Amino acid sequence: MSFDVQRIRQDFPILSQPQHGKPLVFLDSGASAQKPRAVIDAMTRCMETAYANVHRGAYRLSEVATDAYEAARGAVARFINAPDAREVVFTRNSTEAINLVAHSWGRGVMRPDQALLISELEHHANIVPWQMLRDERGNQLRVCRVTDAGELDMEDLAAKLADGKVGLVALAHMSNVLGTVTPVERVVALAHAHGAKVLLDGSQAVVHRRVDVAAIGCDFYCFTGHKLYGPTGIGVLWGKLGHLDRMPPFLGGGDMIESVSFEKSTWAKPPARFEAGTPAIIEAVGLHAAIDYVNAIGMPAIEAHERALVDHAMRKLSDVPGLTLLGRAQDRGGVFAFSLDNAHPHDLSTLLDRAGICIRAGRHCAEPLHTRFGVEQGTARASFGLYTTPEEVDYLAGALVKAREFFA
Amino acid sequence: MSGGDFFGDLRDLYQEVILDHGRKPRNFRRLEDADRTARGDNPMCGDRMELFLKMTPDGHIADAAFQGRGCAVSMASASLMTETVKGKTPEEAQAVGTAFRDLAMTGQCPACAASLEDAMERLTPLSGVHEFPSRVKCATLAWHTLNAALAGAKEASSE
Numbered sequence: 361m362s363f364d365v366q367r368i369r370q371d372f373p374i375l376s377q378p379q380h381g382k383p384l385v386f387l388d389s390g391a392s393a394q395k396p397r398a399v400i401d402a403m404t405r406c407m408e409t410a411y412a413n414v415h416r417g418a419y420r421l422s423e424v425a426t427d428a429y430e431a432a433r434g435a436v437a438r439f440i441n442a443p444d445a446r447e448v449v450f451t452r453n454s455t456e457a458i459n460l461v462a463h464s465w466g467r468g469v470m471r472p473d474q475a476l477l478i479s480e481l482e483h484h485a486n487i488v489p490w491q492m493l494r495d496e497r498g499n500q501l502r503v504c505r506v507t508d509a510g511e512l513d514m515e516d517l518a519a520k521l522a523d524g525k526v527g528l529v530a531l532a533h534m535s536n537v538l539g540t541v542t543p544v545e546r547v548v549a550l551a552h553a554h555g556a557k558v559l560l561d562g563s564q565a566v567v568h569r570r571v572d573v574a575a576i577g578c579d580f581y582c583f584t585g586h587k588l589y590g591p592t593g594i595g596v597l598w599g600k601l602g603h604l605d606r607m608p609p610f611l612g613g614g615d616m617i618e619s620v621s622f623e624k625s626t627w628a629k630p631p632a633r634f635e636a637g638t639p640a641i642i643e644a645v646g647l648h649a650a651i652d653y654v655n656a657i658g659m660p661a662i663e664a665h666e667r668a669l670v671d672h673a674m675r676k677l678s679d680v681p682g683l684t685l686l687g688r689a690q691d692r693g694g695v696f697a698f699s700l701d702n703a704h705p706h707d708l709s710t711l712l713d714r715a716g717i718c719i720r721a722g723r724h725c726a727e728p729l730h731t732r733f734g735v736e737q738g739t740a741r742a743s744f745g746l747y748t749t750p751e752e753v754d755y756l757a758g759a760l761v762k763a764r765e766f767f768a
Numbered sequence: 769m770s771g772g773d774f775f776g777d778l779r780d781l782y783q784e785v786i787l788d789h790g791r792k793p794r795n796f797r798r799l800e801d802a803d804r805t806a807r808g809d810n811p812m813c814g815d816r817m818e819l820f821l822k823m824t825p826d827g828h829i830a831d832a833a834f835q836g837r838g839c840a841v842s843m844a845s846a847s848l849m850t851e852t853v854k855g856k857t858p859e860e861a862q863a864v865g866t867a868f869r870d871l872a873m874t875g876q877c878p879a880c881a882a883s884l885e886d887a888m889e890r891l892t893p894l895s896g897v898h899e900f901p902s903r904v905k906c907a908t909l910a911w912h913t914l915n916a917a918l919a920g921a922k923e924a925s926s927e
C-alpha cells in the first residue's frame with residue numbers, strides 16, 4: 361500500500377473540524393494522538409454487540425469479550441515481536457507500567473544495594489517512580505548525561521555502569537522533547553554486560569519506529585495506547601516471562617489470584633497476576649484496532665513519511681528567524697521543542713491556537729531536561745503523527761514568523 | 769502590529785499595553801530593604817515571581833517591585849499590579865485584587881465600587897484574558913503573590 365497522507369487524513373474525523381474558523385493543524389500528537397474511524401468504530405461495535413466482563417462468565421457473550429480482549433494481547437505481542445503473548449500485561453498507560461516495574465521488580469526482586477540508572481532526557485513518568493523507590497528502599501539513583509546535541513552520553517553511561525552495581529537501567533527509547541531516538545541495542549548490550557536489566561519507555565518510539573523487543577534484547581518495554589492512535593486508559597508492559605514470573609503482584613484484587621482464603625492467597629500466573637480487577641476491555645479492543653490500522657499502512661511506510669517530514673521540518677524551522685531548536689540528534693523522530701527569542705511558549709501557543717495550530721507549551725513533563733538545557737521557562741513543542749503533512753509544517757513556520765512580528 | 773488578522777481576535781488579549789508591559793515590565797527590580805516579600809509560582813507553566821513591598825510607618829504600600837520570569841500576560845499583570853498598589857493600604861490593595869480576579873475570570877466587575885475606578889481602569893487591558901481559560905492564572909499570579917506577601921506568607925501558587 362502506498363502512503364497517501366491525504367487519504368489517511370480522511371480516516372481521522374477530527375481533522376476536518378475547524379478551530380477558530382481555520383483548518384485544524386494538530387501538532388501535539390506527541391502528547392496524545394488523534395483517533396482514526398477504525399478505532400472509534402471498533403470500540404462502538406464492541407459495546408453494541410460484544411460486550412461483557414471478561415474471564416468470568418460461562419456464557420457466550422462473556423466468552424466473545426474475553427476472546428476479543430485476549431486477541432488484543434496477541435496483536436500487541438506481534439506488534440512488538442514479543443515471543444509470547446503471556447508477556448504482555450495491560451496497564452492503564454505507560455506511567456502505570458513503569459510504576460508496576462518499580463513496585464514489583466524494584467521492591468520485589470531488586471535489592472536495596474542495587475542502583476538505578478536513568479537519563480537526563482526522561483519524562484517524569486520515568487523519573488518519579490524511581491525516586492519513590494530510592495526514598496523508600498535506599499537504592500541509589502544515577503542519572504546518565506545527555507550531550508549538547510541532545511544525545512545520550514554513551515561514555516557517561518558506560519562509566520555509570522562500570523562498577524556493576526546497577527540493577528536496572530530505565531531509559532526512554534525516544535525523547536518526548538528532543539525527538540532523540542536512543543541507541544537501545546547498544547545500551548542493552550552494555551547494561552547486560554554489567555549485570556543490569558533494562559526497561560525501555562517506548563511511549564514515543566512505538567509510534568514512529570518498528571519496535572522489535574526480541575531484537576533489542578531488553579528486559580521490559582512499555583508504551584501507552586493513546587499516543588498510538590488508540591484510546592486513553594490502556595497501556596502495555598511487556599516483560600520477559602522469566603522476569604514476570606519472579607515478580608509479586610502490583611495491585612491486589614479479583615482476576616489476579618489463583619486461590620484466596622483469609623489466611624493466604626496465591627497469585628495467578630502472568631499476565632493475570634498484574635491485571636487486578638476488571639480491565640479496560642473496550643480500550644483493549646480499541647488498541648487492537650489502532651495496531652491493525654498502523655499495520656495496514658505499514659510501519660516502514662510511516663517511518664519513511666516521517667523521515668521526510670522531519671528533514672523538511674529541520675530545514676523550515678531552522679529558517680525561522682530567532683528560533684532555537686532544543687537538541688539536534690542524528691537519529692530523531694518527529695518531535696521538535698524550540699524557543700522563539702521574543703515570544704514566551706505560552707503566549708506562542710495561545711497565538712498559534714487562533715491560527716488553528718495546536719502545539720504544546722511548557723516543560724512537557726521533562727523539567728530536569730529543560731533545566732539541563734537552561735530553558736527553565738519551558739519550550740514550545742510541535743510533534744507529528746502519521747497524518748501530518750509538509751504543508752502543515754510550512755504553515756507552522758509561516759505562523760512562527762508572524763508570531764515573532766506580533767511580539768516584536 | 770502585523771499578524772493581527774492571521775491570529776484572529778488575539779488583540780483582545782494582547783493589547784498594546786500588555787505587550788508593552790510584557791516587554792518592559794515596570795518596577796522590575798529587587799527591593800533590598802523590603803518589609804514584605806513573597807514568591808509566586810505557577811507550577812504548571814513554570815511562571816515564577818518574587819514580590820517586594822516597602823511599607824510606610826503608617827502601613828501604606830510605599831513601594832512595590834518584582835522580579836521573575838513568565839509569559840507576556842503574567843509579566844504585564846505583575847508590572848501593572850506594582851504600579852496600581854503603590855500608595856494603597858493593604859485592605860485597599862486586596863480589594864483591588866478581588867475585583868481584578870473577577871475581571872480576569874468573567875471580563876466584568878459587578879462589585880467594582882466607584883472607589884476602585886482609577887485602579888481598575890489601569891487593569892482593564894487585562895480583562896480580555898477571561899476568553900482564555902488556560903491563561904487566567906497567568907494574570908492572577910501577581911495578585912495571589914501580593915496576598916501572600918501582605919498576609920506574611922512566603923509562597924503563593926495560582927494552582
Ligand SMILES: Cc1ncc(COP(=O)(O)O)c(C=O)c1O
Pocket residue numbers: 390391453454455456483485486532534535536561563564584725
Ligand atoms: C516518553 C514518555 N514517557 C511516558 C509518558 C507517559 O505516558 P502516559 O501519560 O500515557 O502514562 C509520555 C507521555 O506523556 C512520554 O512521552
